[in-house]
Amino acid sequence: MSDHPITTPAPAPSPTPAPEPPYYVAVFTSLPTPHQSGYAETAERLGALVRDIPGYIGEDSARTPGGLAISVAYFRDLEGIERWRRDAEHRVAKERGRQQWYERYSLHIARVEHSHSFRRPTPA
């Protein structure tokens, strides 16, 4: 109710604080087509499903209007990424993505060796 300025628009703890290495990241960079019908619902459904994958840590996403989208999902191990890759609903969604939602994309699966996080000290 007070008049304080809101400086943190993201509702969840975001970006995901860096876990202790080693862990894995799946970096998905994409250029969307103009044909995004059904995308939001599918993304929400997949976002709920991936949280049940053993070893899932978290996810960060950003999207420049009219430009690139980048999602980074963090997993404790390669088995978690592999399980998510084989998930039946995820595979159906990826096929629809190639048919409809994406002009281009790249996927990079990588083992994190170093990481750190910064958080601004709360002003006095």
Next chain:
Amino acid sequence: MSDHPITTPAPAPSPTPAPEPPYYVAVFTSLPTPHQSGYAETAERLGALVRDIPGYIGEDSARTPGGLAISVAYFRDLEGIERWRRDAEHRVAKERGRQQWYERYSLHIARVEHSHSFRRPTPA
């Protein structure tokens, strides 16, 4: 001059096509403060400098208005990332980032083990 629809708003080849592994990624996820004066100039200057680092491959960035920003820089080897980390102008910019531009951030340095790219076939 023709009336064809423009479906690829990004000027450069983007997202960066996945190189042959192994290579390295530096994933930088951040929540900006409202105090972004000087940021754009610095980002442009650093973007020119990093291209001179031996082993630099490319970079992808996305930014949700009012939300997260994610940048992914690709390097052939860890030495390139290390050289960029020690770059004097880069270090000054990072210090200013902690003072002014970033509410929070995480940095993940990772070795890419698998990757692939998709490009929509040109319509007939």
